[in-house]
Amino acid sequence: MLRYLLSKLWTFVPTFIGVTIISFAFIRVLPGDPIIVMAGERGVTPERYQELMHQFGFDQPIHVQFWNYLTGVLQGDLGTSYVTKKPVWDEFFALFPATLELSICAIIIAIALGIPAGVIAAVNRGKFFDRALMSTALIGYSMPIFWWALLLIIVFSGNLGWTPVSGRISLMFFFDNVTGFMLIDSLLSGQKGAFASAVHHLVLPSIVLATIPLAVIARQTRSAMLEVLSEDYIRTARAKGLSPLRVNGLHALRNAMIPVITVIGLSVGTLLAGAILTETIFSWPGIGKWMVDSIFRRDYPVVQGGLLLVAVAVMLVNLVVDLLYGLINPKIRKR
Amino acid sequence: MSLLRIRNLSVDFATAGGAFRAVDGVDITVDEGDVLAIVGESGSGKSVSMLAMMGLLPWTATITADEMSFDGRDLRDLTAKQRRKVIGRDMSMIFQEPMSSLNPCFTVGFQIKEALKQHLDLSKAQRHQRAIELLDLVGIPDPERRLNAFSFQLSGGMSQRVMIAMALACKPRLLIADEPTTALDVTIQAQILDLLTDLQKETGMGLILITHDMGVVAETAQRVQVQYAGQKVEEQPVQTLFTEPHHPYTTALLAALPERATTKRLPTIPGVVPGQFDRPAGCLFSPRCQYADDTCRGVKPPVQGPELGLARCHYPLGAPVKETAR
Numbered sequence: 001m002l003r004y005l006l007s008k009l010w011t012f013v014p015t016f017i018g019v020t021i022i023s024f025a026f027i028r029v030l031p032g033d034p035i036i037v038m039a040g041e042r043g044v045t046p047e048r049y050q051e052l053m054h055q056f057g058f059d060q061p062i063h064v065q066f067w068n069y070l071t072g073v074l075q076g077d078l079g080t081s082y083v084t085k086k087p088v089w090d091e092f093f094a095l096f097p098a099t100l101e102l103s104i105c106a107i108i109i110a111i112a113l114g115i116p117a118g119v120i121a122a123v124n125r126g127k128f129f130d131r132a133l134m135s136t137a138l139i140g141y142s143m144p145i146f147w148w149a150l151l152l153i154i155v156f157s158g159n160l161g162w163t164p165v166s167g168r169i170s171l172m173f174f175f176d177n178v179t180g181f182m183l184i185d186s187l188l189s190g191q192k193g194a195f196a197s198a199v200h201h202l203v204l205p206s207i208v209l210a211t212i213p214l215a216v217i218a219r220q221t222r223s224a225m226l227e228v229l230s231e232d233y234i235r236t237a238r239a240k241g242l243s244p245l246r247v248n249g250l251h252a253l254r255n256a257m258i259p260v261i262t263v264i265g266l267s268v269g270t271l272l273a274g275a276i277l278t279e280t281i282f283s284w285p286g287i288g289k290w291m292v293d294s295i296f297r298r299d300y301p302v303v304q305g306g307l308l309l310v311a312v313a314v315m316l317v318n319l320v321v322d323l324l325y326g327l328i329n330p331k332i333r334k335r
Numbered sequence: 336m337s338l339l340r341i342r343n344l345s346v347d348f349a350t351a352g353g354a355f356r357a358v359d360g361v362d363i364t365v366d367e368g369d370v371l372a373i374v375g376e377s378g379s380g381k382s383v384s385m386l387a388m389m390g391l392l393p394w395t396a397t398i399t400a401d402e403m404s405f406d407g408r409d410l411r412d413l414t415a416k417q418r419r420k421v422i423g424r425d426m427s428m429i430f431q432e433p434m435s436s437l438n439p440c441f442t443v444g445f446q447i448k449e450a451l452k453q454h455l456d457l458s459k460a461q462r463h464q465r466a467i468e469l470l471d472l473v474g475i476p477d478p479e480r481r482l483n484a485f486s487f488q489l490s491g492g493m494s495q496r497v498m499i500a501m502a503l504a505c506k507p508r509l510l511i512a513d514e515p516t517t518a519l520d521v522t523i524q525a526q527i528l529d530l531l532t533d534l535q536k537e538t539g540m541g542l543i544l545i546t547h548d549m550g551v552v553a554e555t556a557q558r559v560q561v562q563y564a565g566q567k568v569e570e571q572p573v574q575t576l577f578t579e580p581h582h583p584y585t586t587a588l589l590a591a592l593p594e595r596a597t598t599k600r601l602p603t604i605p606g607v608v609p610g611q612f613d614r615p616a617g618c619l620f621s622p623r624c625q626y627a628d629d630t631c632r633g634v635k636p637p638v639q640g641p642e643l644g645l646a647r648c649h650y651p652l653g654a655p656v657k658e659t660a661r
Binding site for chain 1: 347389391418419420421422423427428430435436438439440448449453454480485486487488498501512548623
C-alpha cells in the first residue's frame with residue numbers, strides 16, 4: 001500500500017509543473033494590461049507606466065518572469081495581490097474554508113442520496129421507481145443552476161421563510177475565526193443558536209450545489225450496478241441465501257464503486273474549483289467569487305496563485321480517489 | 336421419500352418476442368446419496384431448471400410445476416425469505432465459471448465464512464476454524480494462508496475448489512454442480528470430478544451434475560437424464576444408457592463421442608436445437624432425427640415406460656414389437 005501511495009505521489013511532479021506553467025500563462029494570454037486596469041479611468045503617463053512595468057517586473061523577458069514566479073512558489077511565496085496588497089496565500093486561506101465547507105456539505109448530500117438512489121434504480125430496473133428516479137436525475141442534471149437556486153430562494157426563503165437568503169451566519173453572532181469552518185467555529189464559540197444559524201445558512205446553497213453531482217452520481221451508480229448485477233459472483237452470493245440487501249448493498253455495490261468514486265472525485269474537483277454561481281447567488285464568501293473578481297482586475301498573482309492552489313486541492317482529492325480505488329478493489333492494490 | 340421431487344416443471348421467459356419456454360414439463364427425482372447427471376446441448380434447459388428450483392432466475396421467468404418438493408417441503412409456496420433459509424444451507428450450487436463466480440473484492444475466507452454466518456450459529460473463531468477445515472477438505476494446500484487470498488490470485492481449478500468448499504460449508508443434503516469442469520483444462524477436470532464424487536460418497540449427499548460431456552457422465556453418475564430443448568427425453572441408469580439408449584437423440588449424442596467414432600470424421604448431429612420461433616409441432620427432435628416420419632413431425636410423442644428409459648419418442652429404439660412395424 002505504501003508503494004502504491006508513493007507511485008501515485010510521484011505522478012504529482014509533472015502535474016504540478018504543468019499547472020504552474022498553465023496558471024502562469026493563462027492570465028498572460030488574456031487581453032488587457034494589469035497596469036491600465038489598475039490606473040482606472042484617469043489613465044497613466046508613459047513615464048509612470050514604465051516605472052510600474054519595472055516595479056512589477058513586466059519589463060523582464062517572459063522566461064525570467066516565470067523563473068521568478070516558480071522560485072517564489074517553491075519557497076511558498078505566491079506573491080501579493082495588486083489590488084489588496086495582501087499576500088495571495090493569506091487571502092486564499094481566509095476564503096477557502098468557506099468554499100470547502102460548502103463543497104463538503106454538498107458532496108455529502110450528493111453521495112448520501114445519489115448512491116442509494118442509483119442502487120435502488122438498478123435493482124428495480126425498468127420499473128416505475130427506476131424511470132421516475134432517472135428522469136428526475138436528468139432534470140437535475142440539465143437544470144440551469146442559477147434558476148434552480150433562485151427558485152429555492154423564492155419558495156423556502158421568500159414564501160415559507162424557512163431559510164435565510166444569503167451569508168454564512170446570522171449577523172447576531174460574532175466570534176473568532178478559529179478554523180474558518182463556520183459549523184466548527186460556531187460550536188467552539190459556545191454561543192446559543194450559533195450552530196443552528198450556521199446550519200440554516202448552509203442548507204440551501206448545499207442543496208443547490210449538490211444537485212448536479214447528485215444526478216451524476218445516481219446515474220453512474222445505476223449503470224455500474226446494472227453491469228455488476230449480471231456478474232456470476234452475484235449469482236453465487238444469491239445462491240448462498242444472502243439477503244437482497246447484502247447481495248446488492250455489499251457484493252454488488254462494492255464492485256460498482258470504482259466508476260462511482262471516479263465521478264465523485266471529479267465532482268469534488270469541480271466544486272472546489274469554483275461553485276461560482278452558487279457562491280455569487282448566496283453571497284457566499286468563498287474563492288469562486290474571489291477568483292472571478294481577480295480575473296476581471298487582471299490581478300496576476302491572485303489568478304496564478306489561486307489557480308495553483310485549487311489545482312493542488314484537486315490533485316489531493318484525486319490522490320484520495322486513487323487510494324480509495326486500492327482500498328475498495330484489492331485487484332488494483334495487489335497489482 | 337425422495338430428497339428432491341419435481342414433477343412437470345416448466346419455465347417461461349417473457350421476451351420481447353413473446354413467451355419463450357426454456358423448460359418444458361421436466362421431471363427430476365433425486366434421493367439421498369444419489370448422483371444424477373443431466374445432459375444435453377446448450378439451450379436444453381439444464382441449468383434453467385436448476386436455477387428455477389434455487390429461485391435464482393430473474394423476474395422475467397415464470398415457473399410452474401405440479402410438484403416441487405425438497406425434503407418434504409414444498410418449494411413452490413416458500414416466500415423469498417423462507418427459500419433463502421434453504422438455499423446455501425441444505426441445497427447449494429456450484430457454477431461453470433469458477434473464476435468469475437467468486438467476488439473479486441472479498442477474500443476467499445470472507446466469502447466462505449459469510450455462508451457459515453448466514454446459516455449456522457457459530458462463533459467467529461469457530462467459523463474461522465471451519466473455513467480452514469473446508470479448504471483442507473477440498474484439497475487446497477496451506478489453507479490458513481489461502482483464506483486471505485483473492486479470487487484473481489487463484490487458478491481456475493483452485494477457484495472451483497473454493498466454490499466447492501463454499502457450497503459444502505453448511506453440509507448441504509443436495510449439491511448441484513452446473514458444468515463444474517467446463518471452464519477447466521482436462522487434467523484439472525478429472526481432479527475436480529474425483530473430488531466431487533469423493534465428497535459425495537463421504538457425506539452421502541445427493542449430487543446433480545449438469546454437463547454436456549458424456550465422458551463426465553460415464554465417470555461419475557449413477558443415473559442419467561437426457562434433456563433436449565427443455566424436455567426430458569430419456570432417463571436411465573448410467574450403464575444401460577451407454578449400452579442400450581432408447582431415444583434417437585441419446586444415440587446420436589453417444590455416437591458423437593470421439594471415443595466411439597469409427598469414421599475419420601467425427602459424427603455430428605446435423606442442425607441446432609429449435610429456438611423460440613421454430614419449434615416443431617410434433618417431436619421437438621424430429622427435424623434432426625434420422626428416423627423421423629410424418630407422425631413424428633405432426634404428433635407430440637408419448638413418454639414410454641421405464642423399460643424403454645422413459646423415452647419421449649414414437650418409435651423408441653430397442654422396442655420389441657413396434658420396431659418391425661415401421
